[in-house]
Amino acid sequence: MVVLRRIKASTLMETLVATVLIVIIFMISSMLLNNLFSNSITGNNQRIKEQLHRLQYEYGHHGIKLPYYQDTGDWQYSITKEKKESVNVVVFQAMNPITQESITKISVDEE
Known part of the structure; x- marks a missing residue:
């Protein structure tokens, strides 16, 4: 018998x-x-930075007249001339009005 x-x-x-x-x-x-x-x-934000870089290139090669405004999807792009500390600069800005996030690049205006 098997023992359990x-x-x-x-x-x-x-x-x-x-x-x-x-x-x-x-x-x-x-x-x-x-x-x-x-x-x-x-x-x-790589896509937004690439768009700002493209806008800088177009402005540098006289393809864009200022002031410039563009809406694409959730982002609003603007290019404006300003004077900061007696130097003329061009401000490239991308802003998301939903999240209030903003990316800004500033270039010295050579004109």
């Missing part, structure tokens, strides 16, 4: 606690990854 040995097993409470810990760790890691991905997408 008792196999050591975990209790229901231990299994539930382990399951809850695994679920909590999974939730925290998924929220962290979601936050990282959303920040990388919303913080990417």
